[in-house]
Amino acid sequence: MTSEERREARYKRRQERRRRNRQTRSDRLGGLEGVFSYHTMFKHGKKCCNGVRWKASTQNFELHLFSGTAKRRREVLTGKWKPGKTVSFPLCERGKFRIIDAPHITDRQIHKVLTKEVLAPLYCPGMIYDNGASQKGKGLHFHYKRLKEHLRWHCRRYGRTGxxxxxxxxxxxPEAPHALIYERHRELILDPNLRALADLVVAAVPGGVGMPLGVEPSQQEMVALPSFLDNWMKCQLSIHGMSHYMDDYDAVLESRERAERVKAEAIRRAEAKGLxxxxxxxxxxDLDKPFRFCKAKFQILPSGRIITHGCRDGMKRARRKLRYFRQQVDTGEKIVEQVAEWLKGPIAYYEQFNDHGRVLKLRRLYYALFIKGRKTEEVKPCIGS
Known part of the structure; x- marks a missing residue:
């Protein structure tokens, strides 16, 4: 047997093993009736109420959860369930303006069961460890930690070259290609009834393109959507210092020339899939210069130490809000203790980085606006100490 034949035989064995693993994971779900059992739907229905029990719709949903769960389960099993309309509202978070599409809580129950019981078990085995967005036990600061670990790993071998x-x-x-999502459904969701339900949620998006923010299945779909690019960079190119946070990619490479080649090929592969x-x-x-990733600044010092700084725009917003709060305190709309509680948020954010100077500036501004020259028994003298 020649080397080409042996390579082809190994490739076929790997393909067969992966097919068996996909079939095993799909069989383990138990089909539509097994996934949407009454107990599972009731459990996730209770979780949908967490944090929003002040809403009248949530209170009414929880009041009729026993009978409502049975009704919605019957609709799902008979194929009569259709996703309802969403409520769109603008949200400006950390200076970023977005349109959020919020489904009704009755639809959220179905979405949560589909996400937690179908999409996550089937998608997560194909995702790399360094994909930390919207994953349990991970998040943005987990990604910052992994990026610093990758930089240290690179510095121990190559220094600041690269x-x-x-x-x-x-x-x-907004521009997510539905064809790529349907292709993943055909590849990973082998049960036809579950696949039809997952396709129905995607097809409910108006316009036939894009995925809405605020709908739980779309979050899981989009987190796992570029997995083909992640596995190519991690497995085929063997890039150790590569990570992926939602739509942002970073990779530490040993030379600028290789980084340029990886950049060109990664863009080509992503655009070929419709992204x-x-x-x-x-x-x-170059690694001897600072760079920004997800609104945080990273810099490698000549000694090899890695320092990070938080988003500088947050300082501008915090100072502007403190001066505005001073006006509200003067008119009696707020009390100083409320301002002190609010200030714990920006300080806690900057304390996670090498931003001790910014923390001191915020405390000094608070002291100058709310404490200096006023009676100490009427104000809160210390913040975050």
């Missing part, structure tokens, strides 16, 4: 490759997708949620790459935010930066 480059950082950064890539960002354009309109990741739009924001070329204005795709950069190759």
């Amino acid at each position: 480059a950082m490759f950064l890539m960002d997708f354009h309109h990741f949620f 739009q790459v924001n070329r204005n935010k795709c950069h190759v930066i």
